Structures are given as structure tokens and as C-alpha cells.
Amino acid sequence: MKLAIVGGGSTYTPELIDGFARHRSALPLEELVLVDPDPRRLELVGGMARRMLAHAGHPVTLTTTSDVRAGVDGADAVLLQLRVGGQDARSADETWPHEAHCIGQETTGPGGLAKALRTVPVALSIADVVREHARPGAWIVDFTNPVGIVTRALLEAGHRAVGLCNVAIGFQRRFAAALGVPADDVLLGHVGLNHLTWERSAVVGGVDQLPGLLSERLGELAEEVELPAPLLAQLAAVPSYYLRYYYAHDEVLAEQLAAPTRADAVRAIERELLDLYADPRTVTKPEALERRGGAFYSEAAVELLVQMSSSAGSPLDSPAGRPRVVNLRNDGALPFLPDDHVVEVPAVFHDGRFVARDVEEVPVEAQGLVAAVAAYERLALEAAVHGGRERVLSAMRSHPLVLQHERAEKLTDLLLAENARFLPWAR
Template sequence: MRLAIVGGGSTYTPELIDGFARLRETLPLEEVRLVDPDESRLALVAGMSRRMLEHAGHSARVVGTTDLVDGVADADAVLIQLRVGGQHARHADETWPHEVGCIGQETTGPGGLAKALRTVPVVLRIAETVRRHAKPDAWIVDFTNPVGIVTRALLEAGHRAVGLCNVAIGFQRRYASLYGVEHDRVHLGHVGLNHLTWERSVTIDGRDRLPELLADRLGDLAGEVHLAPELLTQLGIVPSYYLRYYYAHDEVLREQLAEPTRAEAVQAIERELLELYADESQHVKPAALEGRGGAFYSEAAIELLAAMQGGADRARVVNLRNDGVLPFLPDDHVIEVPAAYRDGRFVAEPVAPLADDLAGLVAAVAGYERLALDAAVHGGRDRVLRAMRAHPLVLQHDRAERLTDLLMAENARFLEWA
């Protein structure tokens, strides 16, 4: 298999490479092409990646290139993992919403809208190059946030694409560890939109263990997602960490105002990692990479890619078209649920009806996402304002006006229509 990774100069790429080395029997690779416009950074990451594979005895070639066409040519699959504007833009997303009393986060709320506006046009251009130069049946696997919006943009443009997030696999691995079982014995009742999901069941060998987890480990479960135990008890399910931005917005805002941003922390980690990657004696994944985020991303990506190549077709959590799974959403909206790969496509498992409070929040955020994609594709302040106002964390018109002005001022160099 020939795999292209667009955004391959990311300091996180060696996490993927480590997974390729450990799980070589699951996903046989002949060549990995790392594509990135930052030549110096790419050289460091590609060099580290080669040493890691060589040390592990893996025969795959690693090629680094700044040329997108060369990078995706004849690829069997293309993984997109980029951040337009880098950590500096992320830092802005995490701070300017504070001026209007909103949380700053790069995928949720006003910051998430800014990221969508920066990202969607770039990804769509990349996807057109993939369409022209990769193999005709090549898949695009999108790990670029906001995954739900970006994946829908790709699907609406007719690309063979699926979205991937590491939230579900993190829950699965955690519950497998708690019960001392192999992770493939754990099946999650994972449902929602990207970064707006809940675990409604944790089934191990046909038995739902979530009720006993909530009874016996309530404090641990609540602590892991930083939410009140009483909330989990009342819901009877486990929200993802990203629900904290909705269920505890004001608490999160107070914390953000008192602490450095996540972007600042990641920048420090990246400086350390790049120094390590420059050291030619380094040939194993650095421990510092654990602080970079994206736990289990490599396993999730490898399992998904292997399934596409004819591997096991058990259900795994992906972002795909709704197509009636959640009947209160349009068919072409993108949801995040377990799906199996069969006959060249992903088929979602049936989902039991959502409780009214969950369905209401999903519907509201889905409405925002549709407006956000319209703004990202077609541009215009009015479209941005409509999307901003529609987000459940904004709503008020005056607040939306001020946030829209801040967003456009901070992102003017990225908005081609501005």
C-alpha cells in the first residue's frame, strides 16, 4: 500500500509511524509519502520517521516532499492532518472569543467556526489534486478539524472520503483496560456529531457494562471528562470531554482566563520534539510525544485503512453521511457513529432514538455546521454572522456581531473572499 500523509511535517507524524511499525501485519505498507510546505520541518520529521521504521525492521520507504502532486501520485489512500495557520492561529482561536465572554476552542464555538473558514477551502483544493493524481479508488481519510464539517465538505464535492477522530477509540481502550480484555471485544454505543458525542453503551461479549460502570466508577468516569458526577447519573450515559464546553461553559471560561492556552503548551512540546527529531541517534518514539495529544490516533487510522484494504469489517467509529440514521437530521449531514466497511463503502449501525435533550443539542449544532460550511465555501460576512449566531454557545445577535468582527479581523489573511 502507498499512503500519502498531507500535513506530514506535523510533530505528531512519528506517532503514526510508530503505529505502522507495531501493526505492520495489520497494515502492510510499501511507501509512506509525507507532504508538507515547511521544508525544514518536513526534513526533520521524515528523517525521524525513516530511522524509526529502519530500527523496527520495517521495509517501507519514507519520502518527504513539498510537492502535493508528487506526494499523492498513485496513492492508495490519502490521510489529511493539517492545521491552517499553525499553532499561532490556534492560539488566536483560543483567546479572541474571551473578549465577548465565550470559550476559546479550536473546534467548538467561535474558534471552531474560524478554523472551519480557514480549513475547508484548503482541504477542498487538496482533494481535487487527490482526485486527479491518486489512484481512482483512493480514499481520503480526514483527521483535520473540525472533522464533521470538513468531511461533509469533501462528500458534498463528490470525494471518496471518511472522517476520523480519536475520541471513541480513547474510550474503547480505556474501558478495555478497566475490564482487562482485548480492545476488539469492546463495542461502544457512540453517537452524535464530531466533538459532540456520548457513549450510551459499553458492550463486552454481548453484555452492556455501562450501568455498572456508572454505579461503581462514577467518580472516575466523571473525572475523566471533567464533568459533575450528578450529570452523568442524570443522563445515564457518558458525554465526551467536548460536551464540557456546553455543560460547564462558564466554568471552562474561568479556567481559560486564568491559564495559558493549549496552543502555547503545544508550541513548547513541539519545540522539544523538533530538537529530538534533529538528533540522528533518536530512532524510537519520544516520551514527550505523549503530551502532544491525539492518543490512539495511529491505531484508529491503521484499523480504518486496513479495513479499506479488505481487512476485518467490524464496526468502528467514523464520520459519514447520516442517510437516515438520525432521522431528525438531513441525509447529507455528517454524523459520528459506528460503521462497518462493506462492499467499498461504510455502512452505519442502526441507532436507537436519542433522548430529547441530546437530539435537541445535536440538531442545533448540526444547523450551525451547515451554515458554517456554507460560509466556508461561499464566503461573505453575512454568512459568517448567520453561522456564528446559530451556534448554541452564541445565539445573541449583538454577541454574534462582535464575535464575527473579531473573527474576520484575526483571520483576514486566510479568508480569500474578505
């Protein structure tokens, strides 16, 4: 298999390399290409990746390039991990919404809309190159936020794409550790939209263990997602930590106003990581990478790529058909949403496509929120593809964290002022 990683200069990449090295028997990579426009990052991350692979005895050929066309040429799969505008744009996304008394976050709310506007056109441009130069039938695995919106953009344009997030695998690993069972034995009832999900069950050997976990570890689970224990008890589910931006908006906003941005923290971590990557003595994944975020990213990516490469014709009840949580077309999985929307649910890879499987219901009290965010996502995609202030305003106003027209007007002006250099139609 040839795999191209677009955004391969990311400090995340050694996390992936570590996973590829540990799982080389399951994922037979022959060629790996890191594609990135930043030559310094390519040199540092590429050098680190080569040392890690050599240290692990992995025979894969690794190359680096700034040329997307050359990087994806002949690839069997392409992984997108983009951050258009870098940490500077992220820092802006995390601050300018405060001027209108909204949370600042890079994937949720006004900041998430800004990221979608910057990212979707770039992702579509790259996907067109993949369509023309990768192997016929090559898959795009999107890890680029906002994953739901970007994945739907790719699917709507006819690309063979699936979205990937590490939230579900993180819960799977934590539940497995609490239950004392292998992670792969835990089947999650993970349901919702990207960064708007709930764990409705945790099935081990045919028995749902989540009620027991909520009973015995309620305080611990609530602390982990930073939400009140009575909320989890009433929902009989564990919300993703991204739900805190909705369930505890004012508390989060107060915290944000009193502390540095996450982007500031990530900048410092990235400087430390790049220094480590430059050190020829560093041949394994640094511990500092755990503070970068993206826990279990490599595990999720490897599991997905293995399933895609080995089970194209497998029966749905085969071991290769074990569900993995991905972002894919709804097609009835959540009956209150349009079929062409993108949802985040368990699915199997069967006959060359992803099929939703064993999908739990969204909690009744949350269905309105999911429907509202889905409507926002559709409007956000329209704005990202077609541009125009009125489209941006419409998407902004529809977001449940905004709603008020005057607030939406102010936020739209702030967004465009901060992002005009990324949006040709706004210059």
C-alpha cells in the first residue's frame, strides 16, 4: 500500500508513524509520502519519521515533498490533516468571538465556522488532485476539522471519502481500562455529529456495561468530560467533552476570558516537539506528544486503514466487519436528519463502502440540538463553497450558540475581518 499524508509536516505525524511501526504486520505499507508546504517542518518531521521507522525495523520507503500531485501519485489512500492558517488562525478563532460574548473554539461555534470557510476550498482542491493522480478508487481519510463539514464537502463533490475523529476511540480505551478488558472487546454506542456526540452504550460480550459504569464511576466520568454528574445520570449517557460548550457555555466563556488560548499552549508544545524532532538521538515518539492532543489518533487511523485494505469483500459478520466509528453519509442512520448529511456513528467496511451498523438513538432531549447543528453545518458548507457575506451570516445566525441577529451580524464582521486573506471573495 502507498499512503500519502497531506499535512505531513504536522507535529501529529510521529503519532501516526508510531502506530504504523507497531502495527506493520496488519498494515503492509510499502511507501509513505509526507506532503506539506512548509520545508522546515518537512525536514524535521520527515527526519524524525525516518529514524522512528528505522529504529522499529520497518522497511517502508518514506519520502517528503511539497508537491501535492507528486505526493499522491499512485497512492492507495490519502490522509488529510490540514490546518489552514496554522496556530495563528486558531488563536484568532479562539478569541474574536469573545467580543460578542460567545465561546472561542476552533471547531464549535463562530470559530468553527471560520475554520470551515478557510478549510473546505483547500480540501476540495487537494481532493481534485487525488481524483486525477492517485490510484483509481483511492480513499481520502479526512482527519481535518471540522471533520463533519469537510467530509460532507468531499462526498458532495463525488470523492471517495470518510471522516475520522479520535473522540470515540478515546472513550473506548477509557471504558476498556475501567472494565479490565481488551479495548477491541468494547463496542461503543457512539452517536451524533462530529464533535456533538454521546456514548449511549458500551457493549462487552453482548452485555451493555455503560449503566454499571455510570453507577459506579459517575463522578469520575463527569469530571473527565467536565460536566455535572446529575446531567450524565439523567441522560444515561456520556456526552463528548465538546458538549460542554453547549451545556456549560457561560462557565466555559468565563474560563476562556481568564486564561491563555489553547493555541498559545499548543505553540509552546510544538516548539518543544520540533526541537526534539531535530535531535538525531530522538528515535521514538516523545512523551511531550501526549500533550499535543489527538490521543489514540494513530490507533484509529491504523484500524480504519486495515479494515479498508483487507475487508472489501468480507461478510458483515466477519471479524473484519467489526464496527469502527467514522463520519459517513447518514442514509437513514439518524432518521430525523437528511440522508445526505454526515453523521458520526459505528460502521463497517463492506463491498468497498462504509455501512452504518448498530446505531443507537440520539437522546430525545438532544435531537433538537443535533438537528439545529446539522442545519448550521449545511449552511456553513454552502458558505464555504460559494462564498458571500449573506451566506456566512445565515450560517452564523443558525448556530445554536449564536441565534440572535445582531450578535450574528457582529460575529460575521469579525470573522471576515480576521479571515479575508484566506477568502478570495472577501478581499
